[in-house]
Amino acid sequence: xxxxxxxxxxxxxxxxxxxxxxxxxxxxxxxxxxxxxxxxxxxxxxxxxxxxxxxxxxxxxxxxxxxxxxxxxxxxxxxxxxxxxxxxxxxxxxxxxxxxxxxxxxxxxxxxxxxxxxxxxxxxxxxxxxxxxxxxxxxxxxxxxxxxxxxxxxxxxxxxxxxxxxxxxxxxxxxxxxxxxxxxxxxxxxxxxxxx
Numbered sequence: 299x300x301x302x303x304x305x306x307x308x309x310x311x312x313x314x315x316x317x318x319x320x321x322x323x324x325x326x327x328x329x330x331x332x333x334x335x336x337x338x339x340x341x342x343x344x345x346x347x348x349x350x351x352x353x354x355x356x357x358x359x360x361x362x363x364x365x366x367x368x369x370x371x372x373x374x375x376x377x378x379x380x381x382x383x384x385x386x387x388x389x390x391x392x393x394x395x396x397x398x399x400x401x402x403x404x405x406x407x408x409x410x411x412x413x414x415x416x417x418x419x420x421x422x423x424x425x426x427x428x429x430x431x432x433x434x435x436x437x438x439x440x441x442x443x444x445x446x447x448x449x450x451x452x453x454x455x456x457x458x459x460x461x462x463x464x465x466x467x468x469x470x471x472x473x474x475x476x477x478x479x480x481x482x483x484x485x486x487x488x489x490x491x492x493x494x
Contacts, residue, residue: 319392320345327399330374337371340398344391354385357400372400380404380479380486381450404450404477404488415487420478424492427470431480433463438484445469446477469493 324341342348342364349363350370360371377383387398417435422428433440440463443456453476458465469476471493479488 317345319394321348321389321391321394321396323389323396323398325398327401328372330400330402332377332403334374334376334402337373339369339371340387341367341369342389342391343367344394346391348389348391351388351390352385352400353388354383354400356383356402357385357387359387372398374400374402377402377404379450380488381446381452381477382448383450384448415480415482415484418480418487418489420489420491423489424494427468427493429467429469429478429491431465431467431478433480433482436463436484438482439463440465440480440482442481443467444479444481445471446479447471448475448477 320343322343325338328338330338337360344364344366347363347365350359350361352359356375356377358373358375360373361368364370372387381404383402383404385400387400389396389398415433415436415438417433417438419432419435421430421432431440431443439461440458442458443465444452445454445456447453453471454469456467473493476491476493477488478491480486
């Protein structure tokens with residue numbers, strides 16, 4: 299039979315404030331090559347149930363949800379395009395949301411520089427948008443130059459006169475990271491460029 303003190307204690311417990319939502323993920327961003335050969339594990343620390351979603355079909359998650367602390371695997375389909383691509387994973391627990399950015403190289407590996415064109419020089423880099431492309435130290439002939447944004451969206455195709463190995467380009471884009479993709483008779487190459 300409960301005593302008067304037990305009844306007070308019981309009521310006091312039911313009136314305790316709920317703990318605030320907690321959500322911690324082990325990764326804020328994941329970079330993967332064009333042809334990934336392994337999955338990436340992400341740990342979740344939470345005091346409640348959580349859900350997962352990916353905004354791109356090429357990102358596959360091993361779980362859709364979890365309860366409190368747990369893990370999930372991130373698998374990424376090969377990127378057959380030449381431009382890098384990005385996506386996000388959203389982890390939600392109550393009112394807390396964490397975003398994990400996924401960046402995948404293009405098939406040519408366009409994260410910093412890609413392809414092999416000995417004698418290629420792009421300068422100054424970074425610049426205010428004015429770049430010089432110098433291929434005079436190579437026997438390759440530039441056919442086209444393409445500019446991509448960080449998300450892999452093609453911004454501009456620049457045709458090049460036959461035999462031209464020294465080009466001055468003026469790119470009128472906002473400050474940020476872009477990729478310059480050169481298509482030549484000896485193959486393709488890409489380089490990260492920065493506009494300040």
